[in-house]
Amino acid sequence: MFTGLIEEVGTMRQASKRGEAMVLTIEASVVTDGVALGDSISVNGVCLTVTAYAKGSFTADVMPETYRKSNLDRLRPGQAVNLERAMLAGGRFGGHIVQGHVDGTGIITGREPYANAVVFTIRLSDNDMLRYIIPKGSATIDGISLTVIDTSKDGFSVSIIPHTLKETALLGKKPGETVNIECDIIGKYVDHLLHFGRQSSPGEASPAKTGNGKLTTAFLSENGFI
Secondary structure (H helix, E strand, O other): OEOOOOOEEEEEEEEEEEOOEEEEEEEOOOOOOOOOOOOEEEEOOEEEEEEEEEOOEEEEEEOHHHHHHOOHHHOOOOOEEEEEEOOOOOOOOOOOOEOOOOOEEEEEEEEEEEOOEEEEEEEEOOHHHHHHOOOOOEEEEOOEEEEEEEEOOOEEEEEEOHHHHHOOHHHHOOOOOEEEEEEOHHHHHHHHHHHOOOOOOOOOOOHHHHOOOOOOHHHHHHOOOO
């Protein structure tokens, strides 16, 4: 689990592809301090497992599901990436609950200064993600825990303070570029609970997309909640 507070901006050293599988080697100093094989490191918001490491770098595999759901396939040598190690049990919880399980991608459609902040507008690749994104709620962009300030029919916007912009790879992101999106895990669990067990008929949209599921006392009792 992560918190969405970026520890370091690393640099992509090498990205080897074979079909929809990748092997990434990333230059970093902070997140490789005390690193061990099997450790989890978030790369642009994607939880990856360390498969090899050396002084100042680590290597991780990217499987096809991650390849299809994220922007990792677009990474090139020399590109900046956001990095965060898995949260320590006794650490401060400064962001929100972040799994490193990307729901999809978005395209930056706007980047506008506003007083001391910069407002980024994101158009989502899949509008189904909008059900989990609410104003003043939390969302993760390339692994950064951010507060949603507004939503639209196809996306949302966030306001970023100068410190966050300076300390993350968003500093170099421009309109037209793709970013990873992870929605709030609490909203996803609530949505699943509300619609669990509700089967859709042939040709009917799933309850998770229509919002037609029902949470009843009988359901809660049968599943051990009361």
